[in-house]
Amino acid sequence: MLLRDNIYRSIRQAILTCEFPPGQELREQMLAQRYHVSRSPIRDSLLRLEQENLVTVLPRQGYRVNPISISDAEDIFGLRLLIEPACAVAAARADNEALRTLDRFRDFANEERTESEFVEYNRTFHRTIADLSGNARMAAVAVDLDEQFERLVRVSLRVFKYEQVRVASTEHEAIIDALQAHDADLASRLSYEHSANAQSRIVTALRLVAEAWVQPVEAPRTME
Amino acid sequence: MLLRDNIYRSIRQAILTCEFPPGQELREQMLAQRYHVSRSPIRDSLLRLEQENLVTVLPRQGYRVNPISISDAEDIFGLRLLIEPACAVAAARADNEALRTLDRFRDFANEERTESEFVEYNRTFHRTIADLSGNARMAAVAVDLDEQFERLVRVSLRVFKYEQVRVASTEHEAIIDALQAHDADLASRLSYEHSANAQSRIVTALRLVAEAWVQPVEAPRTME
DNA sequence: TGGGTTACACTTGCATGTAAGTGACGTGTA
DNA sequence: TACACGTCACTTACATGCAAGTGTAACCCA
Structure with a gap:
């Protein structure tokens, strides 16, 4: 099983359950520490979540859970x-x-x-x-x-x-x-x-x- | 403008116009040389294209343009x-x-x-x-x-x-x-x-x- | 000959380093 | 005061290194 797939699912779940509420700012570093991995799989996951309209990437600033x-x-x-x-x-x-x-x-x-x-x-x-x-x-x-x-x-x-x-x-x-x-x-x-x-x-x-x-x-x- | 967005559009266009025909195998290295960038933005683009059902990722083997x-x-x-x-x-x-x-x-x-x-x-x-x-x-x-x-x-x-x-x-x-x-x-x-x-x-x-x-x-x- | 094993080439997955963009804040100036 | 402007901290974008998984083909041995 690829690491990034698990990370992706975890972050996704956290967003859908509002553990990461709408508007929440996300940082690669912060998530990397939380899941004990490097920034790479975190990055892959966040970009994927952007495609799904769940987060927005602000280039060189960070990520934000999309408000409703x-x-x-x-x-x-x-x-x-x-x-x-x-x-x-x-x-x-x-x-x-x-x-x-x-x-x-x-x-x-x-x-x-x-x-x-x-x-x-x-x-x-x-x-x-x-x-x-x-x-x-x-x-x-x-x-x-x-x-x-x-x-x-x-x-x-x-x-x-x-x-x-x-x-x-x-x-x-x-x-x-x-x-x-x-x-x-x-x-x-x-x-x-x-x-x-x-x-x-x-x-x-x-x-x-x-x-x-x-x-x-x-x-x-x-x-x- | 982010590099990865341009790369993404280029690869995408190549697939849609069948310059990369259905079934074509894609390699990060090969594309990186073609567009004169490192594997990172290529990787980002390919993962994004996977989300769109245009390519399939075969983990640790490569990528393939989806057959029709x-x-x-x-x-x-x-x-x-x-x-x-x-x-x-x-x-x-x-x-x-x-x-x-x-x-x-x-x-x-x-x-x-x-x-x-x-x-x-x-x-x-x-x-x-x-x-x-x-x-x-x-x-x-x-x-x-x-x-x-x-x-x-x-x-x-x-x-x-x-x-x-x-x-x-x-x-x-x-x-x-x-x-x-x-x-x-x-x-x-x-x-x-x-x-x-x-x-x-x-x-x-x-x-x-x-x-x-x-x-x-x-x-x-x-x-x- | 044929089944199993091993070694290897190849490719990506993940880690990490570096540079560049952004916003905030303080400073100088009119 | 109000407004540029420079500096700085912070964060990602992209580059690169390394390890691990996969398929292949040669090889050994029965």
């Missing part, structure tokens, strides 16, 4: 509303055997769940449907969007706690039913509504925490 | 059929002043055009519409897809020459008309048909050059 802007979040939402139903439509054409594997996502809310369990469950569910679409590129876009989304979910969960766990789980089961019945139209519609619901909750939450992590518009810094 | 597989091309096409009309729908909501800038894409086929001029024109047209959508993320996906697409177009142009220049240009003007009339439905449908037409030409061309650059399906796919 409302307009960027809305862009992500708009794309998701397009991609997720499309994945569902394609997935509805999968064969019965493959669709039966979705059963493992039923009955999730029957037990008490932690935040991490919910995030993990949610990610795996959406990723599985993306894979079932049979279009690797589409799945890649969907997964990427979901991961960007996840950071927003984390922020939102701090506001809405777990009330959404049961709601989401119920909506998931309806989507599973539609897919297993090969009803592409229904699956698409449910998928769209599921995304829209999640997003409206999140956008509300984002506005609530706007002062802390969400950047409305880039403002000049030295104005005193 | 029919199934991957079909995946790209499928996604394009989803994204391009969505961009058009969003772009139809742009204001009149912005939409008037599309006029510069009219009358392209009135003069003789080189292959490069056509590719450039085509890219700029699609990118402009993506930008007009007002969704930066969607535009980024659209641009990325278009660039992947471009490599396929290059292959296809060697077969169909320039017969498609006039066709494409006419279709573009129809899309411009629809957008400037704010007719989102029509723009969407025309955009879909335009993509579908281009793709069917390309897929035919791909099959013709299959032996040289195109990798047949390696693994059985889940669908179809």
Whole structure:
């Protein structure tokens, strides 16, 4: 296993869980010490994360965890509303055997769940449907969007706690039913509504925490 | 300007124009000599290109320009059929002043055009519409897809020459008309048909050059 | 002959050194 | 005071060194 891949995943995870919060400044040296490696694999990882829109490189100054802007979040939402139903439509054409594997996502809310369990469950569910679409590129876009989304979910969960766990789980089961019945139209519609619901909750939450992590518009810094 | 950005663009361009053809093996050393720099910026560029699905890194062995597989091309096409009309729908909501800038894409086929001029024109047209959508993320996906697409177009142009220049240009003007009339439905449908037409030409061309650059399906796919 | 082993050439992964760009701050001057 | 201007600390960009992983081919031995 390549060192840089582990480092990459670690830093990425730290950003997505907001351990490195939006706006956080990152230094190669600091991360190198933290992970006990040289600057090289750190550098590789940070450049990769820049490609993913998770950090910004300020040449010869450092790196910064990308702030969450409302307009960027809305862009992500708009794309998701397009991609997720499309994945569902394609997935509805999968064969019965493959669709039966979705059963493992039923009955999730029957037990008490932690935040991490919910995030993990949610990610795996959406990723599985993306894979079932049979279009690797589409799945890649969907997964990427979901991961960007996840950071927003984390922020939102701090506001809405777990009330959404049961709601989401119920909506998931309806989507599973539609897919297993090969009803592409229904699956698409449910998928769209599921995304829209999640997003409206999140956008509300984002506005609530706007002062802390969400950047409305880039403002000049030295104005005193 | 950072050295690595120039190098990145150069290598990328070489891949997209098939100067580095699909399947070509790349070596850091070889590229470093070619561009008169050390391995560092070459390395940065290659890792970035890996993220874009243009090259594959074989750890401790080297790099390879990704072959074009029919199934991957079909995946790209499928996604394009989803994204391009969505961009058009969003772009139809742009204001009149912005939409008037599309006029510069009219009358392209009135003069003789080189292959490069056509590719450039085509890219700029699609990118402009993506930008007009007002969704930066969607535009980024659209641009990325278009660039992947471009490599396929290059292959296809060697077969169909320039017969498609006039066709494409006419279709573009129809899309411009629809957008400037704010007719989102029509723009969407025309955009879909335009993509579908281009793709069917390309897929035919791909099959013709299959032996040289195109990798047949390696693994059985889940669908179809 | 053929299976296993070893040595080697080759290429990148990671570590480290050096130079150059950037912003901050203090100083001098009008 | 307000504004250039020079200095300095800090951080990355790029260069280079070295070690480790991989594939190949020669070689040994049954």
